[in-house]
Amino acid sequence: MPVHLNVPSAQSLHPVRGLRIGVTEAGVRKANRKDLVVFELAPGSQVAGVFTLNRFCAAPVQICREHLAQAGGVRGIVINTGNANAGTGADGLARARQTCDALAQQLGVTPAQILPFSTGVIMETLPVDRIVAGLPAAVAGLADNRWLEAAQGIMTTDTLPKAASRRVRIGGADVHVTGIAKGAGMIRPNMATMLGFVGTDAHLAPGLAQALVREAADASFNRITIDGDTSTNDSFVLMATGQAGHARIDSLDSPEGQALRDAVIAVSQELAQAIVRDGEGATKFITIQVDGGRTTAECKQVAYAIAHSPLVKTAFFASDPNLGRILAAVGYAGIDDLDQTLIDLHLDDVLVASRGGRHAAYREEDGQRVMKQAEITVRVTLHRGAASALVWTCDLSHDYVSINADYRS
Amino acid sequence: MPVHLNVPSAQSLHPVRGLRIGVTEAGVRKANRKDLVVFELAPGSQVAGVFTLNRFCAAPVQICREHLAQAGGVRGIVINTGNANAGTGADGLARARQTCDALAQQLGVTPAQILPFSTGVIMETLPVDRIVAGLPAAVAGLADNRWLEAAQGIMTTDTLPKAASRRVRIGGADVHVTGIAKGAGMIRPNMATMLGFVGTDAHLAPGLAQALVREAADASFNRITIDGDTSTNDSFVLMATGQAGHARIDSLDSPEGQALRDAVIAVSQELAQAIVRDGEGATKFITIQVDGGRTTAECKQVAYAIAHSPLVKTAFFASDPNLGRILAAVGYAGIDDLDQTLIDLHLDDVLVASRGGRHAAYREEDGQRVMKQAEITVRVTLHRGAASALVWTCDLSHDYVSINADYRS
Numbered sequence: 117m118p119v120h121l122n123v124p125s126a127q128s129l130h131p132v133r134g135l136r137i138g139v140t141e142a143g144v145r146k147a148n149r150k151d152l153v154v155f156e157l158a159p160g161s162q163v164a165g166v167f168t169l170n171r172f173c174a175a176p177v178q179i180c181r182e183h184l185a186q187a188g189g190v191r192g193i194v195i196n197t198g199n200a201n202a203g204t205g206a207d208g209l210a211r212a213r214q215t216c217d218a219l220a221q222q223l224g225v226t227p228a229q230i231l232p233f234s235t236g237v238i239m240e241t242l243p244v245d246r247i248v249a250g251l252p253a254a255v256a257g258l259a260d261n262r263w264l265e266a267a268q269g270i271m272t273t274d275t276l277p278k279a280a281s282r283r284v285r286i287g288g289a290d291v292h293v294t295g296i297a298k299g300a301g302m303i304r305p306n307m308a309t310m311l312g313f314v315g316t317d318a319h320l321a322p323g324l325a326q327a328l329v330r331e332a333a334d335a336s337f338n339r340i341t342i343d344g345d346t347s348t349n350d351s352f353v354l355m356a357t358g359q360a361g362h363a364r365i366d367s368l369d370s371p372e373g374q375a376l377r378d379a380v381i382a383v384s385q386e387l388a389q390a391i392v393r394d395g396e397g398a399t400k401f402i403t404i405q406v407d408g409g410r411t412t413a414e415c416k417q418v419a420y421a422i423a424h425s426p427l428v429k430t431a432f433f434a435s436d437p438n439l440g441r442i443l444a445a446v447g448y449a450g451i452d453d454l455d456q457t458l459i460d461l462h463l464d465d466v467l468v469a470s471r472g473g474r475h476a477a478y479r480e481e482d483g484q485r486v487m488k489q490a491e492i493t494v495r496v497t498l499h500r501g502a503a504s505a506l507v508w509t510c511d512l513s514h515d516y517v518s519i520n521a522d523y524r525s
Numbered sequence: 526m527p528v529h530l531n532v533p534s535a536q537s538l539h540p541v542r543g544l545r546i547g548v549t550e551a552g553v554r555k556a557n558r559k560d561l562v563v564f565e566l567a568p569g570s571q572v573a574g575v576f577t578l579n580r581f582c583a584a585p586v587q588i589c590r591e592h593l594a595q596a597g598g599v600r601g602i603v604i605n606t607g608n609a610n611a612g613t614g615a616d617g618l619a620r621a622r623q624t625c626d627a628l629a630q631q632l633g634v635t636p637a638q639i640l641p642f643s644t645g646v647i648m649e650t651l652p653v654d655r656i657v658a659g660l661p662a663a664v665a666g667l668a669d670n671r672w673l674e675a676a677q678g679i680m681t682t683d684t685l686p687k688a689a690s691r692r693v694r695i696g697g698a699d700v701h702v703t704g705i706a707k708g709a710g711m712i713r714p715n716m717a718t719m720l721g722f723v724g725t726d727a728h729l730a731p732g733l734a735q736a737l738v739r740e741a742a743d744a745s746f747n748r749i750t751i752d753g754d755t756s757t758n759d760s761f762v763l764m765a766t767g768q769a770g771h772a773r774i775d776s777l778d779s780p781e782g783q784a785l786r787d788a789v790i791a792v793s794q795e796l797a798q799a800i801v802r803d804g805e806g807a808t809k810f811i812t813i814q815v816d817g818g819r820t821t822a823e824c825k826q827v828a829y830a831i832a833h834s835p836l837v838k839t840a841f842f843a844s845d846p847n848l849g850r851i852l853a854a855v856g857y858a859g860i861d862d863l864d865q866t867l868i869d870l871h872l873d874d875v876l877v878a879s880r881g882g883r884h885a886a887y888r889e890e891d892g893q894r895v896m897k898q899a900e901i902t903v904r905v906t907l908h909r910g911a912a913s914a915l916v917w918t919c920d921l922s923h924d925y926v927s928i929n930a931d932y933r934s
Contacts, residue, residue, distance in 0.1 A: 171863040172856025172881070203852040205866070205882020238849025239883050348853045409657070426835070427929055428919075436928030440647025443612040444757045447581025454580040472581070473614020499612050512835075517923050520836055521843030 119401040119490050119510065121393035124264070129281045130292040131260035133317040134158030134357030138258045139265040142250030144243055145198030145236060150269035152247060154254040155313070156191040163231070164325035167332045168350035174202035174471050175212040175234040175242075177349060183216075191225040195233040195311065196247055197270050197298075202348035203239035211244040215488045218243040218248040222255045235272055235298060235310050235349055241373050244478050267296040270311055273519055274298050274394055280386035282379040286372045287362030291318045293379040297337075299391035312337060312352040316381055317360035318376050324368060328380055329354035336384035340392050340508045341423045350401075353379065383441035392508045397515030397523070399492045400432045405506050408498040415505035418496060421449035429512030432492070437483030445495055450485055455500070463487070492496055526661035526686055528810040528899050530918065532803040533673070538690045542671035542726040543567030543766030546668040548674040551659030553652055554607030554645060559678035560655060563663040564602040564722070565632060570766045572599035572640070573735035575742045577759035581610035584621040584651075586758060587643040592625075592637050600634040602762070604642040604720065605656055606679050606707075612648035627657040629882060631664045642708060643759055644681055644719050657661035664891040676705040679720055682928055683707050683803055689795035691788040695781045696771030698895040700727045701787040706746075708800035721761040723792055726769035727785050733777060737789055738763035740777075745793035749801050749917045750832045763789065801917045806924030809841045810900045814915050817907040823860050824914035825903060838921030841901070846878050846892030855905055864909070871904040872896070 135157055142152040157163065167177050167185060183190070194215055201208045216230040223230075234242065267277035281294040295314030312442055314332070317334055333352050357366075365372050393401055405423050409415035425445040431438040442461060447454070461469040466482045486492055544566055551561040566572065575592060576586050590597070603624055610617045625639040627814055632639075643651065676686035690703040704723035723741070742761050767773075774781050813831050816823035831837055834854040840847040851870060856863070865881040875891045876884045895901055 124857060142714060170794060170856035171860060172852050172865045172868075200849070203849040203878060203882060207882065237847070238853060239878065240849075241883070295663065348849075348856060397895070426925070429928050430929035433926065436930065438646070440609070440612040440649070440757075443581050444579060444647055447579035449580075449759060451580060456581045459581075469612060469648065471614060473616060474650070512926060514926050516921055517839050517842065517921060517926060520839035
């Protein structure tokens with residue numbers, strides 16, 4: 117049961133000029149479901165991405181990096197669900213290349229202008245014949261208003277499609293930013309999403325798409341965690357077609373650059389939070405804020421220690437204010453010279469622990485009241501500096517175990 | 526349901542000369558259960574311990590470190606279950622000291638000669654009055670044959686008591702090594718056990734107990750993990766009374782030292798494995814062996830990444846050979862220059878993946894056969910060096926969530 121996750125209407129997802137979408141049923145793993153998505157991009161589009169740090173990265177991720185390093189200009193993207201094409205060795209690379217070849221032929225571009233993406237089960241052979249056979253139907257149906265179907269077409273264990281959209285005025289023109297993402301387990305920073313795609317018709321100077329995708333990832337997908345597993349396939353891609361009709365943005369710090377950045381980050385954060393809200397088995401949406409650290413890095417370390425603790429996560433699931441588990445996670449986060457006698461812990465507005473011990477005025481019923489909520493903020497103050505960090509996570513429930521125990525059946 | 530865990534009979538646990546045990550019901554948290562254990566040690570005993578690296582370490586851990594740093598010679602140990610006295614600030618320290626004072630008075634020694642231990646819920650006030658009131662009964666019942674009751678008296682979510690014992694001939698004398706431990710969640714290396722106590726009547730030169738407890742911990746409790754949570758209270762203590770009647774052991778590398786070391790490590794490993802076999806909700810006992818690394822540290826990193834992955838652990842629970850999840854964990858273990866095209870993966874005798882991809886001859890039914898077993902060995906070969914590491918873990922089941930969601934109720 118997703119936590120306060122609304123599915124946007126197809127109408128609320130603004131088309132992005134210069135970007136068309138095709139979706140079809142290729143039967144990659146299961147019949148009768150949308151599982152193949154194609155993006156076609158106008159010539160001159162700028163495309164940039166950030167990818168998993170997993171050293172066992174999937175074949176398509178390797179090919180994306182290779183193609184993005186070339187100067188050809190990306191013109192097409194192909195995404196399948198049902199099979200991750202990871203842990204598949206040289207054969208997996210060959211099959212991902214076949215997919216690129218086939219789409220390139222359909223779109224009349226070169227294979228190096230295609231980026232391939234896959235998500236699903238690891239270490240199974242990609243049924244490339246079915247994907248290639250499905251491409252003509254996807255390409256035949258290309259249209260600019262199929263974002264919601266695309267969101268459906270990349271789902272794995274997601275229970276709901278994830279999409280978000282913004283429109284902003286830049287230089288007298290309407291600029292659109294629309295994106296989709298999928299989760300929902302194997303989610304951890306660097307990169308946290310399994311797959312995320314944000315398109316905009318903004319016109320960007322060379323290099324700005326790469327800077328913006330990294331900044332947006334750091335503010336969104338790199339702040340979420342569900343189970344601490346970093347996927348082999350995580351990818352987040354920004355596609356800027358330049359078709360909106362405003363003067364080119366030459367700096368992200370200009371007023372126009374700021375407006376675009378705000379919209380792209382807003383869409384990315386909405387998508388990232390949607391992944392957590394629809395985390396496998398999630399019943400609670402938890403914001404973890406760590407303040408008073410010496411560095412952002414150590415604040416993140418503490419926030420992730422809390423966010424990854426199975427004991428903390430099961431306590432949230434049970435609405436049990438067993439909050440000492442949070443202190444324990446702070447303690448093992450890896451800050452060697454942490455002074456426990458300085459630490460405060462808030463649960464929403466309730467001061468639970470101060471100076472490292474249970475706060476004298478803390479009453480169990482106050483903790484209980486907050487723990488029963490569907491959205492909770494945990495705030496830890498380290499009192500050793502001025503840095504902060506924030507991550508979003510969910511609880512660990514029976515359904516997480518069920519979903520992952522039964523995933524392939 | 527513990528995995529192949531046998532409860533030893535009281536008769537099979539050898540008394541340790543110079544070490545007497547008292548056990549009583551103090552009502553720390555629940556009525557009608559053994560929850561207070563006392564060890565009384567002969568004068569001249571050598572006691573050494575290793576403790577949690579959690580910076581939020583519990584009050585009793587802080588006091589153990591303080592008392593062990595003094596030269597007084599430990600004469601008594603007091604352990605309560607039901608309350609961890611962690612996250613309790615200055616008040617918790619004062620209460621732990623009261624416990625030491627009370628036992629010191631009962632045994633006619635000084636408070637600095639007492640080591641206190643607590644396990645149970647975090648961040649609740651230790652009911653020191655009940656513990657102090659229970660001590661006379663525990664002391665009145667001191668006897669050398671109550672090891673099994675002591676194992677029962679330190680349990681929390683353990684379903685079975687954990688104890689092990691060995692007898693070896695050293696210098697013409699019978700030397701006894703007997704120990705107890707408790708788990709069963711919040712288990713992760715450094716220190717992995719929540720509480721472990723091993724007693725021996727061997728006669729050791731000064732300093733050897735500390736060297737031996739560290740070596741035994743590294744070979745046992747520091748190789749296990751259940752959920753990756755490092756407790757605030759983890760402690761492992763070796764007590765050597767010197768009463769066995771053989772000539773003093775001056776080096777652990779002498780034949781006599783080796784014989785003792787083997788026995789202490791065997792008891793420690795049996796206890797550590799018992800914790801995993803009785804891990805919260807465990808249905809499988811998993812050995813993870815990583816070979817061919819450049820350093821032991823990187824092999825451990827990989828082994829723990831696999832052992833902590835919720836996705837891997839739920840696949841074991843489901844007996845689902847979704848083994849790509851293991852490759853994914855290898856990939857995100859943090860070895861930056863890992864070459865995925867070198868990696869082999871075995872499940873017991875089955876070669877699942879070779880050179881980073883599914884092995885050509887691998888058949889799903891072979892993986893399935895192994896996954897159905899209650900005990901499984903995962904072997905990853907990195908092919909980049911000669912180092913190895915081994916850890917023991919268990920699966921992640923519905924019962925883990927139930928146990929930890931309901932722990933306090």
